[in-house]
Amino acid sequence: MEGRTNEKGEFSFKIPERIDLKIVLTASMGHKNDFIVPANDFGEVESSPSSPAQSFAESAKDSTAHSADLGQLEGMIDKALDRKLAPVIKLIRDTRKEGPSITEIVGGIGYIFGLFGVFMYFKSRKNRERGQRSEVRGQQNIDKQQ
Template identity: 30%
Template sequence: MRNDVATILLLTVVVWLLAHAQPVQAHKVHIFAYADGEQIRTESRFSGDRPARNCEVTVQAPADQEIMVAGSTDAQGLFAFAKPKQGGDLDIIVSCGDGHRGSWRLEAADYLDDRPEAHEHLHQESRQPASPSAAIDEARLRGIVADEVEKKLAPLRRDLARLAERKTTPQDIVGGIGYFLGLAGLAAYFRYRKGR
């Protein structure tokens, strides 16, 4: 009978651990995407900042899951494609085989062009510049400034995405060891009580 109780307790603990297990990060590929001029660039890597080389990348619209772009990463884990003209959010998925997979949702606001010359055809009739050369120069200047600002912001966005990733810390490891030691102590306590 004592063995039956111990077996039931052990099975209960195992079932509880399986039910509350966290996903394993060993098969996760981290991907980051950002707009750079007329292209969208992606960077894919494994844990430890190792580039995800020659991995399949697919770009699809979240609404209908239709694949819009497909390709593969280079030796540095990079992939680039032209911005879609129709807009909308994009799901960018990298798959390296053997269950190694990661995804990134790039919202339309993060890559759509909101510079004045991009929408100039919509407002041509409503605004008449003082001189055509001044309007062209202003639009060109705005475009150059927007491109340069985007180039400077892209590394910051990449760093923010890396900071947002959940990483295993020494505190997590010690906590996990303590958790298992606590379970072992609990089992030893019950075994001791049964022996009395």
């Protein structure tokens, strides 16, 4: 299956069957990434156009409006939210597991060397200035002795 995003950068499709999906994203300037979405992350595949809201509405028709079970409604909403948020939660969990990459480690070491270099530069300037002052004082002492 192929598709393009809309103006908001969104793309949606009906899941044909309950299997792991390999998503390949191709963006501008040669950027490309792919990842696998496990079948259990997107819940059940809808075989009919019914949704939890529609099924609740149908059950509400059978009973009076006052006898609608709020607990059932909350349960359905919780279930739908859990199903929709599962991929986001998994992504956050996976991101936390990853440690620093080699590039970040090398960059950190380079940053430390850079700070050390700046420190040594100012230290050598300070030592050089002290050396020039002592040479001037030494020359003045030699002139006084003569």
